[in-house]
Amino acid sequence: MENGTIGVWLIGALGSISATVILGALAIGKGAAGAVGLVTESRPFRELHLTPVDALRFGGCDIRSSRLTDSLAAAAGDVPEVAAQTLASSTLQIEAIQRHLTQGTRRNCGSAISALAEPVDHCDRPIRDDIAALVADMQAFKREIGADEVVVVNLASTEPALAQAPCHDSLEEFERCLDANDNNVVSAGSIYAYAAISAGCPYINFTPSNGALLPAVIELAEQRGVPIMGNDGKTGETLVKSVLAPMFAMRNLEVLSWEGFNILGNLDGKVLANPENKEAKIRTKDAVLPKILGYSPHSGVHINYVPSLKDKKIAWDFVHFRGFLGAEMSLQFTWQGIDSILAAPLVLDLVRWAVLAKSRGEAGLMTHLGCYFKNPLGVTEHGFHEQYAHLRKYCAHVMESRKSV
Amino acid sequence: MENGTIGVWLIGALGSISATVILGALAIGKGAAGAVGLVTESRPFRELHLTPVDALRFGGCDIRSSRLTDSLAAAAGDVPEVAAQTLASSTLQIEAIQRHLTQGTRRNCGSAISALAEPVDHCDRPIRDDIAALVADMQAFKREIGADEVVVVNLASTEPALAQAPCHDSLEEFERCLDANDNNVVSAGSIYAYAAISAGCPYINFTPSNGALLPAVIELAEQRGVPIMGNDGKTGETLVKSVLAPMFAMRNLEVLSWEGFNILGNLDGKVLANPENKEAKIRTKDAVLPKILGYSPHSGVHINYVPSLKDKKIAWDFVHFRGFLGAEMSLQFTWQGIDSILAAPLVLDLVRWAVLAKSRGEAGLMTHLGCYFKNPLGVTEHGFHEQYAHLRKYCAHVMESRKSV
Amino acid sequence: MENGTIGVWLIGALGSISATVILGALAIGKGAAGAVGLVTESRPFRELHLTPVDALRFGGCDIRSSRLTDSLAAAAGDVPEVAAQTLASSTLQIEAIQRHLTQGTRRNCGSAISALAEPVDHCDRPIRDDIAALVADMQAFKREIGADEVVVVNLASTEPALAQAPCHDSLEEFERCLDANDNNVVSAGSIYAYAAISAGCPYINFTPSNGALLPAVIELAEQRGVPIMGNDGKTGETLVKSVLAPMFAMRNLEVLSWEGFNILGNLDGKVLANPENKEAKIRTKDAVLPKILGYSPHSGVHINYVPSLKDKKIAWDFVHFRGFLGAEMSLQFTWQGIDSILAAPLVLDLVRWAVLAKSRGEAGLMTHLGCYFKNPLGVTEHGFHEQYAHLRKYCAHVMESRKSV
């Protein structure tokens, strides 16, 4: 079953990560690029023979209505040679994807995101209608491409944090709020997640938006037998942090302060320049240290928009620590990454893992995918190596169960 | 048995690591310092209740004949407050240690190390006489302090690499070369290790010197039931490297180049400024990457002597890597450590582990201590986290076996 | 005349810069420290034979009432050896300074600064009374120490920016507002500066506080024949910036973005963690680039309070620039300074320059001191090298005029 066509429905389909996901899948399909960056193609996992990347077909939605070709042209800037070998010969495929792009929702996404959106939106229609429209879009996509499964991935900009509400904790109560069209308890993310699960589609929340995988929504996924996971893809600074922080713990060195500064120039950076969106992001980045160290050193995560950097994301972290006899020392690092290039292969990985989980009848949070997220829901391991070990154990378990069939 | 007096016989006893080991043990004994930096005092291992640090008594040898108080005064510069609370009230203890310092050997240590040594040395006496003298020194030390065990730790400067010889691979052949007084097949490290094991003392090679734990010497340790381990304490740049390199592998990112530059100003740096000594050091630092990554990126490790830094050791590493679709990115870090402060607690840890191993009847290489060494002999895990997991497993095993008694 | 006793009246006398100024002057007087860091003692300026550092006597005010000995003990942490050689033998001098410390004003200094102050303050008394009290304090200090001159230096924490008011532009109008006790047009800085000039004391505004050297106050200084200068001592990141930025202009390289992150742990950092105080500081730091480059690249200056760093001030700057054919490149630097250590010698320099200017009958802004300030008032050179050349020209001019006498 895993070798049939699989649909990938991207929320924020015109953004730079989506464009790189699509460009990458096309390039791999044409042999213009290899598997570097795809964890699922590295040695321990390759033998699982997950859905081939070239079996993926793309669609999705966006709140903007620019052309996908423009997004792809922008994404091509990071990898001009691969793009040159890929885009010109992919015209038909790109047109097909463009035809499967629909209008997204920006409900409670804040002013920074709304500023990007087309004036025409349906924010004032009842929530249930929004959901129904999205379910219909996803089902239509699945039908039209003849897919066995459709995986929905949220790659939209960070929403402002959704305030906790009592109804979030119970599916029954949450349904009642939806029925009552209570606009205060949902964000766009909640609606996408609810719709995807209702349509039977695995859902990946690659954003920090906390409105998506509410306890009530997780409950829905468990009920419907749909695998889901989030939050916030771990691509750069936080990845390094979750690798380095355990070192201090393992050497019994005391972290006094860990201050991180991120500068980036893409749309994500622009949206994050808005305090309410930034706040939500920082919350997932900043939670890592106490969980790993077992205490809370002084720490800060700062994000600044520097347009000239475009898709480059540079982070400088300064770690001040105390060693034997109280002597103070420091470690600093500068990470110079390209955001979409780091994120895109993880998205492809996650789609492939979701398809596997669905085929195995797994429902709810895929906690074995903790190593992919800054704030992995339901996961107790916080160091990267432990999270990775969990994934390897899962893989071994799958291989074992296949043999026993 | 673990609570009796334990002797620690330090080779290079007047060097800065030794001085910090002694200062630290005194400070802990007086309550002037806590357990930061001691891995054996961190949560997973504390419950083993290893030999208390204040049960350790120190002695050793050096090729210089300066006063220990001078070494301690220099070490105090890194931690003036702790030193002020400790040294003045430790006069008797320091004098006792001074009385247990004997003359070391500089056999085949190269010109850089010989330049540090006193003119009076016994390089021209037969190897067997050197060994016998060292065995006598160690036994006298044990007797005089009334110790249950003496652990010997090599903290001397890096020797030039000892050329491989056929006799290194078999104890029988090696003994024959010693009898024949073949000076080409041994270095000071070989003699120290051979003597320690002959005297029944666990031996820790904290230096990169490859002459110490020759296969023949390991064979001797197995025969005599003595636990040993090496090589080269993993304190700074290589520690970070063995933590970060697995991240690239786990994300399927291709390391193109990893170039590391170390600057340091202590005696170790001065000796390493000599090409033949540096070569030996770089060999252990540089071997880490291929073992972790499974391929050999371009890599270099450079060490330079910068006297003004004194005991500070600063490393700048530049990692150039390739991600999805071939896009190139980079990570650089600057590590600003204090060499002795990082090394000393590991020495105390290793002594405690060695006492435990001896008491449990373990002989030969203590492979569970891989996380402490740049080039851990007999160890198959090369990433730091895996090495640490090995140590935790060992700890669990010990706890289990205690319960079953 | 320059060799008589000179009084230095420090505003913020219990702060860390003041303590280092005092410790340094004592140490130099006792021969425990040399002239490193004193620009006035470097080759081109030494021949001016300015007031000897050991001819300086200190007094001042603070809004806190802790003991100077506590401040000195804290400052000693940066230079333990020099302090050990100095403080014990300076008891009488330190007590004398303590006797000359009076109560400062925190008028319109904002909540962050007020939180540091003693509850007893005279904020509610008329402005003119505040001024009269300060004038009296300064005159009493001068009389008691038998000084030829007293130089007043503002080393207090950064005040929130004082809003511009029409009366700031004319001394006549400003006097009228003082008479009317209009509390909205003054801050503590204005009052200190007005009082000092009224008392005939040269005034140095080493802080960014914009309330001090208002145009009306500068007019007063010109009228009274008193030399003054400000704003904001150029000690670290901005110094490097004003050195490096001209390089880009001189090579015709286009700076696209210049993003700077400062972390520091002293009281200054704590006050700057308050947004209204930070805003005032960033304004003087951020103005440098456009003036040097002739255009305004994207730039940001960020300041964060990291308590564990204490008096250390670390800045990471990332410069993104465009070169030939549009290719993009970058320069990043990490500055690891000790704030008071960098500031204190500049304060001593400025006092010495002010005494010289007063003796030469110079009045108003000392524009030849531009190289000492982040935002030098009345100065047209913005690159550090040009500012320094200006100082050398002034020095040559002074030497010339001496010869002609």
Place this chain on the structure above:
Amino acid sequence: MENGTIGVWLIGALGSISATVILGALAIGKGAAGAVGLVTESRPFRELHLTPVDALRFGGCDIRSSRLTDSLAAAAGDVPEVAAQTLASSTLQIEAIQRHLTQGTRRNCGSAISALAEPVDHCDRPIRDDIAALVADMQAFKREIGADEVVVVNLASTEPALAQAPCHDSLEEFERCLDANDNNVVSAGSIYAYAAISAGCPYINFTPSNGALLPAVIELAEQRGVPIMGNDGKTGETLVKSVLAPMFAMRNLEVLSWEGFNILGNLDGKVLANPENKEAKIRTKDAVLPKILGYSPHSGVHINYVPSLKDKKIAWDFVHFRGFLGAEMSLQFTWQGIDSILAAPLVLDLVRWAVLAKSRGEAGLMTHLGCYFKNPLGVTEHGFHEQYAHLRKYCAHVMESRKSV
């Protein structure tokens, strides 16, 4: 006269700097690139109206015989967009340059450079024949393109240092050695310089090779009325160093150590990986500090070849310095430049300055161009800002003299 055609004869014409010079001149001619990076086009100098870049015609020599189009394609990698707009429409011009490329000499260039060369060379013919052949090549080039002047620029790889010989100090003696065909006293650089000056062509030594501008050769230039200048274009790390080092002097801060590490991946890097070539390079880089500071701190310049970096040149410099009261602080910077992109506009600048000097009848060293070189011959200013001020004075002088005509 300055607006006629000017020939530029590049030694090392197939190297990456040459290719970027040619690509850049073509791009500027076509309007595909602006003047960023050209100092001669920045404000103070623009008004001199030097030879337009599109009046330059290129030729030269190389010891390799690969195609210029390959070099240009490699250079295009740094600036793909500009190259795409330029190269396709420049076929005829590129072919013309290719026709003017002749065989270079590798006399005494060492094994690293010889390894790059074609087997066919004329190393064994008499030196005088080599010179005559080069003079003929340059004259033919001038004639064929109808140039008013030809400027010769040495962009070849760094030669091993040429040992000093008594005959280097006098033209008369040097001529005698050439007549005697004494191969020990010349390198390829000497021959190129001698030939260029003999042909009446201004000569720029952009390389560190010390064999080029020997005192005897400078004497020849003075005699023949030919302007010349060198050594070693100041493009990256040394530029920053000559900007930052004066800051320490001007603040009376004592530099304890300045350690610099360069990594680069182009052919220059490959040649410099050879110790004899590296030695020559480091000599010019390392001389800067003592001249600026007036004393010699511990310093080192290290260069390592890291192939994956290609034309990128990354330098990490660590500066350890002492401030007030002996407190130690540090500054570190990471320069991430693209070697050819930084060098090429300086080459165009230097050609334009040389044409101006020739037209003004200036002969011998053009000391006003000190800011362009790491080791500017005959120049007493060593800080970058002073060197730049010298150039501005020269410019003002030229403008003045034009007015007076």
